[in-house]
Amino acid sequence: MARIMAVVGEAGRRLGLRTAQRPDIAYGVKDGYLVQVAAGNADGSACAVEIVRYVDATRDAAVRSAVLASDAVARGTIKPGHLQIGDGLAIHRRRRRLFRSVEADRVVNDVEALLASVKRACPSPPVACRLCGSTSGNEPMLLNDVVDRVCPSCIERLRHDVRRASQQYDDLPLNLPLAVMTAAVVAGVAALAWAGIAVATNRMFWGVAIASGALIGYCTTRAVGRGGVGVQCVTGLFTVISVVLGQALFLAWQVHKHAQTRGLKVDWKVFAGYVPSLLWVDSGSTLFALGGGLLGAYYAVRKAAKPKLEVKVETTESPRLPTSPSRS
Numbered sequence: 001m002a003r004i005m006a007v008v009g010e011a012g013r014r015l016g017l018r019t020a021q022r023p024d025i026a027y028g029v030k031d032g033y034l035v036q037v038a039a040g041n042a043d044g045s046a047c048a049v050e051i052v053r054y055v056d057a058t059r060d061a062a063v064r065s066a067v068l069a070s071d072a073v074a075r076g077t078i079k080p081g082h083l084q085i086g087d088g089l090a091i092h093r094r095r096r097r098l099f100r101s102v103e104a105d106r107v108v109n110d111v112e113a114l115l116a117s118v119k120r121a122c123p124s125p126p127v128a129c130r131l132c133g134s135t136s137g138n139e140p141m142l143l144n145d146v147v148d149r150v151c152p153s154c155i156e157r158l159r160h161d162v163r164r165a166s167q168q169y170d171d172l173p174l175n176l177p178l179a180v181m182t183a184a185v186v187a188g189v190a191a192l193a194w195a196g197i198a199v200a201t202n203r204m205f206w207g208v209a210i211a212s213g214a215l216i217g218y219c220t221t222r223a224v225g226r227g228g229v230g231v232q233c234v235t236g237l238f239t240v241i242s243v244v245l246g247q248a249l250f251l252a253w254q255v256h257k258h259a260q261t262r263g264l265k266v267d268w269k270v271f272a273g274y275v276p277s278l279l280w281v282d283s284g285s286t287l288f289a290l291g292g293g294l295l296g297a298y299y300a301v302r303k304a305a306k307p308k309l310e311v312k313v314e315t316t317e318s319p320r321l322p323t324s325p326s327r328s
C-alpha cells in the first residue's frame, strides 16, 4: 500500500492536483473538471482509482460512448471492464500488471485520456455547489472520499438526512422471536447438512462450516428485514449451536454404525449425556468445526450489521491561511 500511495502522490503532482490531509488521495480542478487520483482496491489488490467528475448525470451515456470510442480503449490501455461511469462520475481503476506495480506514468496517461473523452461529451461543470448551485460551494473538496463541490449548507442538510436515516434504522421494530426462530430453523438444516456431508465423505470441510454461519446470518437478516446488534448476537449464537449440533449428529452416526456391526442397540438418552465429553475427547474436530463456524458467523454478523451511513468532508484548506495558494 505504501508503494501505491507514492504513485498516487507522484501522479497527483504531475497532474497539478493537491494532496488531501491523507496521503492516499490527490484531487483538484483540471481544465474546469474535478479530477482525483487515489489509492484503492480492486479484486483484492492495490490499484490506483482515477476519477473525473463532470457532474451532469444526463451526460452519462454520452461520456460512456466517448470513453469507449477513445484511443486509450482502442489501444487497450484502458479496459472497458475497469471503467465505471454514472451519476456524473467517470471512474477507472488502474490495476497492477502481473509481477509489476502501478506506475505514475500510466496513471497520468489514464487521467488525461479519461479527461479528453469527458471533454468531448460534456461541458465543464459550473463552479458552484453541485446540489443547490450556490457559489459559496466553489472550492473542490472530498465528500466521502470523492472529489466534489458542495456548499456548507448542503453539507449540513446531508448530515441531517444521514442522522435521520440512521435514527429511522434504529427505530425499525426488531422482531426478535422471528429472528430466533429463523436462525434456529436454518441452524438445524445447516447442522444436518454438516453431519450429512461428514457422513458421506468422512471428512469435515472448512467451507461448509463457514457457509453455515453465512447462511444463518443472511436468512435471519432477510426474515427480520434489518440487521444490527440484536440480529448479530442471535446469528453468532446459532452458528455455534449449529456447528456443535452437526458435530454431535456426526458422532451419533458413528456410534450407531459401530453398534450395528456388533448387533447392539444404542441408548440415545445415555448417548446424549455423553455428547459433551465426546466432543471434548475429539476436541481437534470440534475446534476445527467451531473455528469454521465462527468464521462463518463473522461473515454473517458483518452481513447483519447496520449499514454505515456518514457524511465525511475533507479539504486541504488550512484554517489559519484560508487564501494561501497550494504549494507547488
Ligand SMILES: [Zn+2]
Residues within 6 Å of the ligand: 129, 130, 131, 132, 133, 134, 137, 150, 151, 152, 153, 154, 155
Ligand atoms: Zn449547496
